[in-house]
Amino acid sequence: MTGVVFRAMARTFLRDRGALAMSAVLPLVVFVVFAAIFAGASGEQLRIKVAVADEQRTGPTDRLVTALRRDSALIVAPGLLSAAEVRERVRTGGADAGLVIRAEARPLADLTGDGDPPVVIVVDPIRAVAGRVLAGQVQRAYFTALPDVALRNTADLLGEAFVTFTDGQRDTLTERFAELERDLAESADAEAAEGPFDGLVARESVGDPTLGRSHVAYYAGAVAMLFLLFSAVHGALSVLEERDAGLLDRLLAGPGGMGAVVGGKFLFLVVQGVGQVTLIFLLAWVGWGVPLLDRLVGYLVVTIAAAIAAAGLALALTTACRTRRQAQTLANIAILVLSAVGGSMVPRFFMPEWLQSIGWFTPTTWAVEAYSGLFWRGDPATSLLLPVGLLLGVGIGSLGLARRLARRDEVL
Amino acid sequence: MTPILAARDVRRSYGAGRGLDGVDLAVHAGEIYGLLGPNGAGKTSLVRALTGRLRLDTGSVAVAGRDPRVDPAARRALGLVPQEIALYQELTVAENLGLLGELAGLSRAAAAAAVPGALAWIDLTDRADSRVATLSGGQKRRVNLAAATLHQPAVLILDEPTVGVDLPARDRIHGLLRDLRARGTAVLLATHDLDQAALLCDRVGVMVDGRIRAEGSVADLVGRWFPAGSREVALALGSSPDEPARAALLDGGFVVGADPLAWTGVVDSVTRVAEWLETLERKGVVVRDTRIREPGLPGVFLKVAGREFEE
Numbered sequence: 001m002t003g004v005v006f007r008a009m010a011r012t013f014l015r016d017r018g019a020l021a022m023s024a025v026l027p028l029v030v031f032v033v034f035a036a037i038f039a040g041a042s043g044e045q046l047r048i049k050v051a052v053a054d055e056q057r058t059g060p061t062d063r064l065v066t067a068l069r070r071d072s073a074l075i076v077a078p079g080l081l082s083a084a085e086v087r088e089r090v091r092t093g094g095a096d097a098g099l100v101i102r103a104e105a106r107p108l109a110d111l112t113g114d115g116d117p118p119v120v121i122v123v124d125p126i127r128a129v130a131g132r133v134l135a136g137q138v139q140r141a142y143f144t145a146l147p148d149v150a151l152r153n154t155a156d157l158l159g160e161a162f163v164t165f166t167d168g169q170r171d172t173l174t175e176r177f178a179e180l181e182r183d184l185a186e187s188a189d190a191e192a193a194e195g196p197f198d199g200l201v202a203r204e205s206v207g208d209p210t211l212g213r214s215h216v217a218y219y220a221g222a223v224a225m226l227f228l229l230f231s232a233v234h235g236a237l238s239v240l241e242e243r244d245a246g247l248l249d250r251l252l253a254g255p256g257g258m259g260a261v262v263g264g265k266f267l268f269l270v271v272q273g274v275g276q277v278t279l280i281f282l283l284a285w286v287g288w289g290v291p292l293l294d295r296l297v298g299y300l301v302v303t304i305a306a307a308i309a310a311a312g313l314a315l316a317l318t319t320a321c322r323t324r325r326q327a328q329t330l331a332n333i334a335i336l337v338l339s340a341v342g343g344s345m346v347p348r349f350f351m352p353e354w355l356q357s358i359g360w361f362t363p364t365t366w367a368v369e370a371y372s373g374l375f376w377r378g379d380p381a382t383s384l385l386l387p388v389g390l391l392l393g394v395g396i397g398s399l400g401l402a403r404r405l406a407r408r409d410e411v412l
Numbered sequence: 413m414t415p416i417l418a419a420r421d422v423r424r425s426y427g428a429g430r431g432l433d434g435v436d437l438a439v440h441a442g443e444i445y446g447l448l449g450p451n452g453a454g455k456t457s458l459v460r461a462l463t464g465r466l467r468l469d470t471g472s473v474a475v476a477g478r479d480p481r482v483d484p485a486a487r488r489a490l491g492l493v494p495q496e497i498a499l500y501q502e503l504t505v506a507e508n509l510g511l512l513g514e515l516a517g518l519s520r521a522a523a524a525a526a527v528p529g530a531l532a533w534i535d536l537t538d539r540a541d542s543r544v545a546t547l548s549g550g551q552k553r554r555v556n557l558a559a560a561t562l563h564q565p566a567v568l569i570l571d572e573p574t575v576g577v578d579l580p581a582r583d584r585i586h587g588l589l590r591d592l593r594a595r596g597t598a599v600l601l602a603t604h605d606l607d608q609a610a611l612l613c614d615r616v617g618v619m620v621d622g623r624i625r626a627e628g629s630v631a632d633l634v635g636r637w638f639p640a641g642s643r644e645v646a647l648a649l650g651s652s653p654d655e656p657a658r659a660a661l662l663d664g665g666f667v668v669g670a671d672p673l674a675w676t677g678v679v680d681s682v683t684r685v686a687e688w689l690e691t692l693e694r695k696g697v698v699v700r701d702t703r704i705r706e707p708g709l710p711g712v713f714l715k716v717a718g719r720e721f722e723e
Contacts, residue, residue, distance in 0.1 A: 015502040246496030253463040253492035255484035
């Protein structure tokens, strides 16, 4: 009897294009959108669009601009713009940040002279981070691509404030700076040139290098849980539709009871959910290298537990309601709140501490944390026990409640 | 003869005079029994009770001698055709029949084997692979009926099986129900279509306010309430009757329905109609239109319930 209800659900689902789109296509589309956004926002990929105006047009400023163009963290607009054009691009969003080397300022090669600082970073306050990143990259370029200019300025500062160079020393410095400048010019690739300041900063990544790009792995779990809930409710509403259509009267006049009806639907929703989540993770694996196959067993355990939780909750909610409209409204509210608090919409790590704590009361968080543990942080398998246990507990408990509530329809 | 479907002193109160108030019922194999009554009379509650889905205050129900409330075997002997088109709209006719046959208790193989015969019986073999949603109203009604009979139940209960279908479609359903009767199925037909009951039913029970007030074949009931040769007289009055006129109508055995100008009564012979009208006119009753008809179920209902049958 349970199997027959399962087959009836499965066939109806396969014929219902709306349900198919909602369960299979829409989650993939939403996931791709989130993945595309957040893959670009993760550290390795962050590239800032920069508009540049060079009003000084001296050798050192040319070298600075060239160095910035070669910086992989920046996308510098081609050609040189006027200061007004740079400000306009930043204002209209054509560039994330702007850089103006002002004519009416100290020359870049002589920072100890009179006047304002030569380099101005132009930012829109809503993209303040872009300005800070650009400022950092300018300083880096200054010390790595223009070490002769930096040293010359340093020597001038020393000569002015601390020691007095003799003429001989001054001649030697000038000679050395000229040599350094020549060496740099001869080097075909300025990136490869080793300036005296190159040894300052090195980069180190934490985490398992085999794991997927962090935010994509996070969003695969987050989108999966959001749509698991939506699809489960969509399927569970068939209990109420079948009651309105008289199908339940027909079925209950037969030898099976509500237990078989709810059981068959539960089984279908779990299978549907596992299939749906697997589609999302397959895409995450193929498109973004989320290591699905390396952690397949853990993935299946978490996914089955998440699908059981979603199916149980959806059936409990729909059997608690008397009308389809009531169930739909309640489900929309519940899913949106669970998803917002639980981290399906905005990543939990962006949330304040108190909101993250509240999230621990939602199954969305359990699933999202379990997937993050698997594919992002590379947590040991034992760390999955708690979220998986909670998901299974809620799923099976809700199924029990749904069966109890459904008995109201059995004998009136 | 032991009835295959039985209810004994079935009571269930929902408060405020609604529910079932001591229903006794016996339907036999090879019989079509019409359960008549206006909306709210308790037909649906009685159907629920007979399918084992109503908690009873007192009394008992039995299908093939077993209690459908506790015994799945009793429910296997039962088929229900709900008033709604209780089918999976997105599935094909054949898929519906197969799945619903299984849900009624058949094995997968037995259900699959029974589908071609069922399709032929309802004359929809050529639509076997059509989705139910694409069928006409009459075709859906036939599938609705076949889905409840695939497992060849001893008892078939139908709740308003021809609501919203045209006359030819209704006649086809009637033909199918007669087939079932010929096969020995006990059919309980809950309806408020008195014409349907008169055409089809071997016996009818008139249900009013949760009780079966009269029961028998249509001819028996008419004969019991109407002497041979008597006629029903339906009057349409020209104006609302004043007190003396009203008293005269009531004295003459006329009853009034929802429309205060429409009164119905019985005369023992056609020849007395003119005499009646004369008497009424003398008492101040203004009659605009008079219709005389053979007594039938509407008249029986009028006698039994003391009011016009209203759907």
